[in-house]
Amino acid sequence: MASEEEVEKKYNLITRRLDEVLGGDIIKGILAEGRSPKAYWGTAPTGRPHIGYYASLTKIADFLRAGVEVKVLLADVHAFLDNLKAPLDLVTHRTKYYEFVLRAIFTSLGIPTSKLTFVRGSDYQLSREYNLDNYKLCTLATEHDAKKAGSEVVKQVESPLLSGLIYPGLQALDEQYLGVDFQFGGVDQRKIFTYAELYLPRLGYAKRAHLMNTMVPGLMGGKMSSSDPDSKIDFLDPPEVVKRKIKKAFCEEGNVAENGLLAFAKAVLIPISELRLERRQGDTGEDEEGKESVKPQKPFVTDDAPEGSVFTITREKGGGPSHYRTYQELEDDFAAKKIHPGDLKANIRDAIISLLEPIRAAFLANEEWQHVEQLAYPDPNAKKEVKKKKEKVYHPPPPGKGKNAKPAPAPVDGVAADETRASDPPASQPDGEAVPA
Amino acid sequence: MASEEEVEKKYNLITRRLDEVLGGDIIKGILAEGRSPKAYWGTAPTGRPHIGYYASLTKIADFLRAGVEVKVLLADVHAFLDNLKAPLDLVTHRTKYYEFVLRAIFTSLGIPTSKLTFVRGSDYQLSREYNLDNYKLCTLATEHDAKKAGSEVVKQVESPLLSGLIYPGLQALDEQYLGVDFQFGGVDQRKIFTYAELYLPRLGYAKRAHLMNTMVPGLMGGKMSSSDPDSKIDFLDPPEVVKRKIKKAFCEEGNVAENGLLAFAKAVLIPISELRLERRQGDTGEDEEGKESVKPQKPFVTDDAPEGSVFTITREKGGGPSHYRTYQELEDDFAAKKIHPGDLKANIRDAIISLLEPIRAAFLANEEWQHVEQLAYPDPNAKKEVKKKKEKVYHPPPPGKGKNAKPAPAPVDGVAADETRASDPPASQPDGEAVPA
Numbered sequence: 001m002a003s004e005e006e007v008e009k010k011y012n013l014i015t016r017r018l019d020e021v022l023g024g025d026i027i028k029g030i031l032a033e034g035r036s037p038k039a040y041w042g043t044a045p046t047g048r049p050h051i052g053y054y055a056s057l058t059k060i061a062d063f064l065r066a067g068v069e070v071k072v073l074l075a076d077v078h079a080f081l082d083n084l085k086a087p088l089d090l091v092t093h094r095t096k097y098y099e100f101v102l103r104a105i106f107t108s109l110g111i112p113t114s115k116l117t118f119v120r121g122s123d124y125q126l127s128r129e130y131n132l133d134n135y136k137l138c139t140l141a142t143e144h145d146a147k148k149a150g151s152e153v154v155k156q157v158e159s160p161l162l163s164g165l166i167y168p169g170l171q172a173l174d175e176q177y178l179g180v181d182f183q184f185g186g187v188d189q190r191k192i193f194t195y196a197e198l199y200l201p202r203l204g205y206a207k208r209a210h211l212m213n214t215m216v217p218g219l220m221g222g223k224m225s226s227s228d229p230d231s232k233i234d235f236l237d238p239p240e241v242v243k244r245k246i247k248k249a250f251c252e253e254g255n256v257a258e259n260g261l262l263a264f265a266k267a268v269l270i271p272i273s274e275l276r277l278e279r280r281q282g283d284t285g286e287d288e289e290g291k292e293s294v295k296p297q298k299p300f301v302t303d304d305a306p307e308g309s310v311f312t313i314t315r316e317k318g319g320g321p322s323h324y325r326t327y328q329e330l331e332d333d334f335a336a337k338k339i340h341p342g343d344l345k346a347n348i349r350d351a352i353i354s355l356l357e358p359i360r361a362a363f364l365a366n367e368e369w370q371h372v373e374q375l376a377y378p379d380p381n382a383k384k385e386v387k388k389k390k391e392k393v394y395h396p397p398p399p400g401k402g403k404n405a406k407p408a409p410a411p412v413d414g415v416a417a418d419e420t421r422a423s424d425p426p427a428s429q430p431d432g433e434a435v436p437a
Numbered sequence: 438m439a440s441e442e443e444v445e446k447k448y449n450l451i452t453r454r455l456d457e458v459l460g461g462d463i464i465k466g467i468l469a470e471g472r473s474p475k476a477y478w479g480t481a482p483t484g485r486p487h488i489g490y491y492a493s494l495t496k497i498a499d500f501l502r503a504g505v506e507v508k509v510l511l512a513d514v515h516a517f518l519d520n521l522k523a524p525l526d527l528v529t530h531r532t533k534y535y536e537f538v539l540r541a542i543f544t545s546l547g548i549p550t551s552k553l554t555f556v557r558g559s560d561y562q563l564s565r566e567y568n569l570d571n572y573k574l575c576t577l578a579t580e581h582d583a584k585k586a587g588s589e590v591v592k593q594v595e596s597p598l599l600s601g602l603i604y605p606g607l608q609a610l611d612e613q614y615l616g617v618d619f620q621f622g623g624v625d626q627r628k629i630f631t632y633a634e635l636y637l638p639r640l641g642y643a644k645r646a647h648l649m650n651t652m653v654p655g656l657m658g659g660k661m662s663s664s665d666p667d668s669k670i671d672f673l674d675p676p677e678v679v680k681r682k683i684k685k686a687f688c689e690e691g692n693v694a695e696n697g698l699l700a701f702a703k704a705v706l707i708p709i710s711e712l713r714l715e716r717r718q719g720d721t722g723e724d725e726e727g728k729e730s731v732k733p734q735k736p737f738v739t740d741d742a743p744e745g746s747v748f749t750i751t752r753e754k755g756g757g758p759s760h761y762r763t764y765q766e767l768e769d770d771f772a773a774k775k776i777h778p779g780d781l782k783a784n785i786r787d788a789i790i791s792l793l794e795p796i797r798a799a800f801l802a803n804e805e806w807q808h809v810e811q812l813a814y815p816d817p818n819a820k821k822e823v824k825k826k827k828e829k830v831y832h833p834p835p836p837g838k839g840k841n842a843k844p845a846p847a848p849v850d851g852v853a854a855d856e857t858r859a860s861d862p863p864a865s866q867p868d869g870e871a872v873p874a
Contacts, residue, residue, distance in 0.1 A: 077569070081576045126565040132514070134568075138599040139518045143580075146599055162575035162583055162606070165599055 007031040013066040015211065017059070017271065019187040022197065023209030030181055036115070038180040039063055039211075042073035042171070045094040046082055048377055049101055050232035051352065054268040055216050057102070059184065061111045061275060069115050071178050074098055077121040078170075081163065093376035095120060100369040101235050101359070108358040109272065110279065110297045124177050125170065133176075133203060137169045140202050141195075149195035152188045172196035175208045182209035216267040221250035221260030236363055236373075239353045246349040251341040256331050261348045265311065266327040269351050273299040273310045300351045315343050444468040450503040452648065454496070454708065456624040459634065460646030467618055473552070475617040476500055476648075479510035479608070482531040483519055485814055486538055487669035488789065491705040492653050494539070496621065498548045498712060506552050508615050511535055514558040515607075518600065530813035532557060537806040538672050538796070545795040546709065547716065547734045561614050562607065570613075570640060574606045577639050578632075586632035589625045609633035612645045619646035653704040658687035658697030673800055673810075676790045683786040688778040693768050698785045702748065703764040706788050710736040710747045737788045752780050 002010075010031050015021050030037045041060060043049070063070050076095045080088060099118050106113050124130055147160075149168035154160070171192055175183050183193065193210035201207050220231050230245045237245070251261050276299040301312040302321055309323040311330055322339070324330040333339050363369055439447075447468050452458050467474045478497060480486070500507050513532045517525060536555050543550050561567055584597075586605035591597065608629055612620050620630065630647035638644050657668050667682045674682070688698050713736040738749040739758055746760040748767055759776070761767040770776050800806055 077572065081572050084573060084576065126568050128563040131563050131568045131571075135514065135518050135600070135603070136521060138603050139521065141599050142596045143599055143602065144596055159579045159581055162578050162580055162602055163572070165580065165602065166572070166575050169599070 002031055002034045004032075010066040013062050014068060016062065017214075018211055019214040020190065020212045021209070022193060022212075023182070023207065026181055026207075026209040036067045036069050037182060038069045038071070038178075039182050039184055040071040040073055040119075040174065040178045040180040041184045042075050042174065043098065044075040044079040044082060045091065045098040046079045048234055049098060050234055051264075051268075051356070052216070052219060052232070053102075053235075054105075054264075054272075054355075056184070056186075056213060057105055057109070058268055058271045058275065059213055060116075061106070061109055063184070064106075064111050064113075064115055067115070069117070071117045071119050071180060072099075072102060073119050073121060073174060073178065075121040077125045078167070090376065093372055096372045097369075097376040100363075100366070100372060104359045104362040105235065107362065108355070109275070119178060121174075125174075130173060130177055133173050134166070134169060136203060137173065137199060138166075141169060141199055145195060145198070149191045152191050168192045168195045169199070172200050176200060176203075176205045180208060182211055184211045185213070186215050187212040188215055214267065216263045217258075217260050219249065219260040219264045220245070221258055221263075233352065233356075235356060235359050237356060238360060239357075242353050242356065243349060246345050246352070249345065251345055253341050254335055254337045256335045259334070261344055262331055262334060265330060265348060265351075269300055269348065270310050270327050270330075272355070273301065277310065298354070300347075300354075311347075313339055313343055313347050315340070316346060439468055439471045441469075447503040450499050451505060453499065454651075455648055456651040457627065457649045458646070459630060459649075460619070460644065463618060463644075463646040473504045473506050474619060475506045475508070475615075476619050476621055477508040477510055477556075477611065477615045477617040478621045479512050479611065480535065481512040481516040481519060482528065482535040483516045485671055486535060487671055488701075488705075488793075489653070489656065489669070490539075490672075491542075491701075491709075491792075493621070493623075493650060494542055495546070495705055495708045495712065496650055497553075498543070498546055500621070501543075501548050501550075501552055504552070506554070508554045508556050508617060509536075509539060510556050510558060510611060510615065512558040514562045515604070527813065530809055533809045534806075534813040537800075537803070537809060541796045541799040542672065544799070545792070546712070556615060558611075562611075567610060567614055570610055571603070571606060573640060574610065574636060575603075578606060578636055582632060582635070586628045589628050605629045605632045606636070609637055613637060613640075613642045617645065619648055621648045622650070623652050624649040625652055651704065653700045654697050656686065656697040656701045657682070658695055658700075670789065670793075672793060672796050674793060675797060676794075679790050679793065680786060683782050683789070686782065688782055690778050691772055691774045693772045696771070698781055699768055699771060702767060702785060702788075706737055706785065707747050707764050707767075709792070710738065714747065735791070737784075737791075748784075750776055750780055750784050752777070753783060 007028060011024070011028055014027060014037070015024065027037050041056060043053075060070055060072075074095045076091050079094065080086070080091045102118075103113055103116075106116060143165065146165040146168055150164045154164035154167070168191075171183075171189075172195060175196060183189075183196070185193070189210075190212060193212070197207050197210070218231070219233060230248055233242055233245050246261075249261055251259055256262055276297040279297060280299075299310065301309045301323060302314065304321075305312050305323040308325050310326065311324045312321050313324070313330070313333075314321045317340075322333060324333070330339075334344060363373070444465060448461070448465055451464060451474070452461065464474050478493060480490075497507055497509075511532045513528050516531065517523070517528045539555075540550055540553075543553060580602065583602040583605055587601045591601035591604070605628075608620075608626075609632060612633060620626075620633070622630070626647075627649060630649070634644050634647070655668070656670065667685055670679055670682050683698075686698055688696055693699055713734040716734060717736075736747065738746045738760060739751065742749050742758075742760040745762050747763065748761045749758050750761070750767070750770075751758045754777075759770060761770075767776075771781060800810070
């Protein structure tokens with residue numbers, strides 16, 4: 001049994017900054033018994049993961065610090081189905097690549113990975129038991145409910161495919177087969193989560209809790225084309241590439257509604273900054289292993305920032321730095337045009353470059369990862385094929401992969417930065433993006 | 438290579454009396470190469486099979502005589518899904534029971550079973566490959582097409598279940614996984630068959646031919662309730678039970694539109710009579726083994742019937758017998774009130790009793806079968822349970838199991854006698870029908 005205080009502290013760490021929690025009592029009950037909750041977060045290894053993933057990963061860092069056993073589902077079966085034209089080999093390489101990247105990110109954040117497990121969908125999603133359960137579910141679930149479940153994440157087209165109706169059920173079964181207490185995802189998954197809560201008990205399985213992250217608009221903001229290879233920042237982008245991309249980002253003076261950079265600061269940079277400050281204060285949670293990595297983890301503030309600051313804006317053309325204790329203060333200053341877009345860009349750019357530096361270093365030090373990277377995302381310029389005319393068959397994205405996920409407050413590009421399972425459809429993946437090595 | 442004449446003869450035997458053939462050239466091509474076509478017919482082992490199955494089985498007899506390798510799919514997975522409340526064990530026993538009955542029927546018809554194989558759905562429908570193909574199909578097939586495919590056989594209800602959309606695809610995959618050249622079923626399966634023809638090639642598999650039997654209204658005709666245990670004749674019914682049931686059958690003088698007995702004569706008795714006559718003339722087709730069984734196979738005509746007669750109506754109350762060369766002659770006489778309903782009933786009753794006699798004898802001689810029968814269809818009166826209130830959850834029937842299959846020419850009960858995969862939903866199965874042993 002854990003003390004009420006301990007329970008409360010861990011529960012707050014697990015649920016802070018979330019958009020919504022369903023079934024929080026399930027988690028509290030497990031914590032009260034002194035057990036470690038088990039959680040899963042799924043991602044389909046399709047295109048190169050970009051830094052929008054940080055929004056989910058920083059939240060997962062909280063879970064790990066609270067002692068949660070986190071399973072990352074690398075949904076390779078879904079990735080394969082997402083693009084049947086891609087050979088199965090490619091998916092295998094991409095699955096490996098995703099694991100390399102995600103592990104490197106957690107390490108770079110100083111979060112130990114001893115309670116983090118990677119599971120492949122193909123490990124169990126093609127088994128007899130799982131498939132019989134899928135068929136069972138299909139004899140219990142109505143078309144109406146399945147359609148509603150997928151309505152946020154499956155692109156609504158004129159001729160919807162069956163997969164859009166099946167995937168929500170598979171995602172429900174994953175909770176059972178991964179043996180978790182809660183599933184984590186973007187709030188765009190809400191209807192899939194409530195579908196799981198409705199139907200798993202009808203199959204005789206326990207209802208799980210669901211923790212939902214806020215959706216974040218794309219970092220690059222504005223009306224940038226998603227087919228533009230510069231529209232997303234890759235985890236392996238070197239500083240000069242990050243600079244070029246950030247330079248292109250839409251960032252209008254005083255405009256906080258359409259500002260992917262501010263959204264990124266709110267969802268990623270400030271949480272990481274806070275994480276680092278907490279750890280410096282000795283608050284490493286369950287992460288005994290991670291204590292060693294506290295030192296190099298610099299919050300995004302200057303050394304002269306007052307206690308409690310979580311973000312600093314330095315200025316290139318005169319004017320001293322501004323220190324912020326909360327995101328809101330930062331946003332208010334930008335709205336009041338007290339921060340020039342150029343200065344916002346420069347500070348966010350430098351924060352991103354510093355975040356990516358250890359990941360890139362780990363990549364350059366790891367030959368196996370480099371080899372996998374080449375196999376997973378071969379240079380499209382290496383062999384110039386005659387571009388075949390595309391068949392106009394619409395492949396719906398796997399659950400969570402949708403483009404209409406973000407009910408954006410303003411006409412941003414609609415690409416969710418918190419792409420829990422999100423990626424663009426293959427055609428618009430910046431797969432061919434050059435990664436100077 | 439086979440001669441053109443041989444090809445034509447076999448092809449005619451394979452396709453005669455069918456309602457429709459799709460892809461006949463596929464079969465002709467195989468025959469022309471001197472190969473044996475492979476076919477499959479599926480049935481879900483749910484309720485006790487009744488004599489409506491004869492309509493399919495007499496057609497399968499033609500296939501076997503033409504050298505076709507016939508696989509009977511005992512769709513146990515579908516049977517299990519059809520009634521999740523029934524334990525899996527029960528389905529296993531029922532699967533065995535179906536195999537016993539079906540084998541006994543072919544033997545009783547003098548049709549050798551060396552080219553007949555029984556396959557269980559669970560042998561391959563839960564495998565990795567099959568399920569991956571199912572998922573693939575779901576990313577290719579539209580909801581619209583899947584819905585249309587099931588529209589004839591899946592009961593159209595307000596809240597349709599997902600299974601109704603999935604089953605047509607599984608039935609398509611069965612063709613590939615059973616390695617057949619054509620699938621046989623009732624014409625109510627037409628839309629499922631064309632769905633298979635559309636989508637198998639999209640998965641990279643060959644398009645198969647589809648042979649469809651005419652739908653036959655229920656033997657008992659009229660407005661008999663399907664919950665009436667006397668509404669169907671079981672293959673194991675002893676003569677006195679057959680008599681009682683036939684006595685109850687709806688049969689109105691001169692009314693040929695609503696007459697399940699005439700329909701049964703047309704779809705089952707006359708074809709069997711013709712089969713027996715052909716065999717007596719030495720025309721046993723490929724059935725070398727079956728030659729021994731020709732003698733006891735008496736056509737449904739009296740000994741004094743003129744050459745070419747296929748059915749005789751004898752009269753109880755005076756008047757000599759009438760012999761018919763075709764079904765149409767029989768129907769015309771009934772329409773013209775030249776046959777009294779009582780005489781039609783008596784002759785059809787006797788024909789049925791003679792058909793069932795060897796099946797019942799085989800059952801009584803086979804202890805294993807008797808044991809399986811008790812396990813598969815336990816006497817509901819043996820342990821009187823308090824009847825639980827039924828949940829109002831609609832379970833759609835597996836493909837081919839529908840109640841609205843027959844576009845009946847008149848308001849008959851709508852139960853297809855040619856229930857290729859047809860059975861009533863569990864609630865109305867005459868499972869509890871007493872079978873005096």
